[in-house]
Amino acid sequence: MTPILLALGASLSYGFGDFLGGLTSRRTHVLGILVVSQAVGAAAIVVWVAVTRDPFLGQAAVLAAAGAGICGVTGLAALYRGMAIGAMGVVAPISSMAAAIPFAVGIARGERPSLLQFVGAVVALAGLALVSRTNDDLKGRFAAGVGLALAAAVGFGLYFVLLDVAADESVSWAVLVARLASAALALAAAVAAGVSLGLPRRFVLPVLGVGLCDVGANVMFALATTRGLVSVVSVLTSLYPAVVVALAAFLLRERVGAIQFVGAGAVLAGAALLAAG
Numbered sequence: 001m002t003p004i005l006l007a008l009g010a011s012l013s014y015g016f017g018d019f020l021g022g023l024t025s026r027r028t029h030v031l032g033i034l035v036v037s038q039a040v041g042a043a044a045i046v047v048w049v050a051v052t053r054d055p056f057l058g059q060a061a062v063l064a065a066a067g068a069g070i071c072g073v074t075g076l077a078a079l080y081r082g083m084a085i086g087a088m089g090v091v092a093p094i095s096s097m098a099a100a101i102p103f104a105v106g107i108a109r110g111e112r113p114s115l116l117q118f119v120g121a122v123v124a125l126a127g128l129a130l131v132s133r134t135n136d137d138l139k140g141r142f143a144a145g146v147g148l149a150l151a152a153a154v155g156f157g158l159y160f161v162l163l164d165v166a167a168d169e170s171v172s173w174a175v176l177v178a179r180l181a182s183a184a185l186a187l188a189a190a191v192a193a194g195v196s197l198g199l200p201r202r203f204v205l206p207v208l209g210v211g212l213c214d215v216g217a218n219v220m221f222a223l224a225t226t227r228g229l230v231s232v233v234s235v236l237t238s239l240y241p242a243v244v245v246a247l248a249a250f251l252l253r254e255r256v257g258a259i260q261f262v263g264a265g266a267v268l269a270g271a272a273l274l275a276a277g
Helices: 002-024 030-052 059-085 088-108 115-131 146-167 171-193 201-225 230-237 241-251 258-276
Strands: none
Touching: 002 030, 002 059, 002 088, 002 201, 002 230, 002 241, 030 059, 030 171, 030 201, 059 088, 059 146, 059 171, 088 115, 088 146, 088 230, 088 241, 088 258, 115 258, 146 171, 146 201, 146 230, 171 201, 201 230, 241 258
């Protein structure tokens, strides 16, 4: 039960953070948001590492954690940009297909999905096909932000797998190394693009919230992977779009087409079946 609760807690925290990140990126540059939020998260993890005094990671775990950070921040950049140009209720559910990657890795390691999990995978993929279409499906056009959402899914999926590897040695150091790598990449990209890192005052609190929610979710996910199967934990963590969709509907009055709404529900239902199995 503990890994399930941790994974669900991570999904809630990711959901709130991603909603704030997507909303703020509609008004300021996504790289500025990433640099500040990643730095805030790194500072919080430094305190945790100092308190726990866990031994440092081995070389392979360091590489895995750094790779996780790079993949994770790349996924976040794609997700925030996708939600800035498209509907959150479309982009966020598609990114939840990140769970397919650790699920496949788990199978490769010898895990065998149940019939319920197989049905869940089929349902989620069918939902992905529906939610990624525009309302005018006769023209066969994809909804805005779909490509970025798929890129986010790949980034998050690889993050889940790599952080699981590093967390087996030390959760606190794995999260810190990942966060330092992601912050360094975000900073380098911002400098190369000439993006100002100074945020308008009205965006400071939301971006701080993004950083704290994201790092809190990372910690809960890493802890969950050390107590349960990464295939199941990753799928439960990937339910975060439900939070994003709900917040977008209630706070932004965002509306999507009926087919997309059904598709979003199918993606989330498929993820739930994967976990239940």
